[in-house]
Amino acid sequence: MPKPTKGPRLGGGPAHERLLLANLAAALFTHKSIQTTETKAKRVRPLAERLITFAKRGDLHARRRVLSVIGDKEVVHVLFTEIAPLVAEREGGYTRITKIGNRKGDNAPMAVIELVLEPVTKKATSVKKSAKAESATPAPAAEETPVEEAPAEETPEAAAADAAVEETPDDAPAADAADETPAEEKSE
Template identity: 85%
Template sequence: MPKPTKGPRLGGGPAHERLLLANLAAALFTHRSIKTTETKAKRLRPLAERLITFAKRGDLHARRRVLSVIGDREVVHVLFTEIAPLVADREGGYTRITKVGNRKGDNAPMAVIELVLEPVTPKAKSSKKKDAAASAPVVEETPAEEEAAEAPAEGEAADGETAADQAAAGEAEIAEADAEKATEEK
């Protein structure tokens, strides 16, 4: 969580601000889009993007760090299993803030903050690079080289399974720790 800013907090002290932003982040990950004041949306954006970056890492330590901020296992599970794969190709800019006018009651400026889950489209190359690529000689691959390039290595499949196994083991460890804590409290 970023260090609280100087000046007025959102609705109280720093602890209240931290809880308020954590609840906003949980709602954002659950509903994919929320309507709030502009100030809260602007303060939520860095926190939400940092949590999504942790979710993209996907390891146990990242899961525990996100869980320490949000505190709701179901929301963390949704973040790691549903949202993180959708933004895996994106290098930042996971949220979008759209201003929607003022609230009727107190005339507060409102905004919608939403997750950007559309696939990333690569930018078109500049014409200078295309000209350089067009003048370069073209080398064609033989069919044997194409098959070798398309076939995945054995180690790659094992790594994918290992990451899934680690995530499952991490959730099991968290569940065991909670069970131990519950028995200690009794």
Template identity: 75%
Template sequence: MPTPTKGPRLGGGPAHERLMLANLAAALFTHKSIKTTETKAKRLRPVAERLVTFAKKGDLHNRRRALSIIGDKNVIHELFTEIAPLVADREGGYTRITKLGFRKGDNASMVQIELVLEPVAPKPKSAKKSAATEKAAPAAAAPAPAEDEAVADDAAVEETPAETVTESEVAADEAVAADEDAAK
């Protein structure tokens, strides 16, 4: 668990805070989204993310560690069997906090904390990284291939179709020719 904050705890003593965060985490894993105060959600986030990390590892030891925090076996089963496979590719950031406004009675800042279960889209490679990998690839292919590989490479070269000229390249060439004619 993260280090306790200085000053007053949520709801009283440290034991009560720990139990309250465990109950909030159980509700979060059961319902996938809960509405609570901003302070409680910010304190819940590291606890919930740590439990999801235990679930991603999935072994018996981590199951028992999660069970020591949340005592409900049904919630732990749901966490390990349903939630963990959905966030298997995600490296962190399993929760999302969205502000909702203020509560009517005491004007407390209310938020919705939810699990982020959408699949992770791989990041596109930037032009700098792809250019660096293209430069590294020919350097790796520099050693002379064996005779069998050389014959296979020659056959592959013969089978590849000739380069085709795209319409945009043709249009660009015509524009350059027109500019040259206009200059004369």
């Protein structure tokens, strides 16, 4: 649990703030998305992400530490069994805060904090590959990868064939060797 900040606290004293943040985190894990004020959303984010990190560990000690903060066994069970496997590959950034404008009654700035449960997509390493990935569908892109690797493997064989062609003294056998090289590539 983060150390309470100096200055005004959410709702009163440090104990009340701790309970308020724990209840917000429990509601976030139960409903996957909650609407609250921007200040509360920004304050609950580090707590929620820390609890999700404990849930990813999944051992008994982590479960007991989360249970000491939240206190509701059903919410802890949902966190460990449903949410943790969905974010297992994600290295952080388990929550997203979206500002939605001001509340009608008191004009308080409101926000939606939600869990990011989408699978992680890896970024392309070069600009050319990312342009191909955007223009092509995911299935053909996966098929193109082995095709690109195959010529790289054939390159040493082609270099050996070219070296054999250069060693021949007559032009006619060199032409025959050049004609045989594409036939070998087609058969592979």
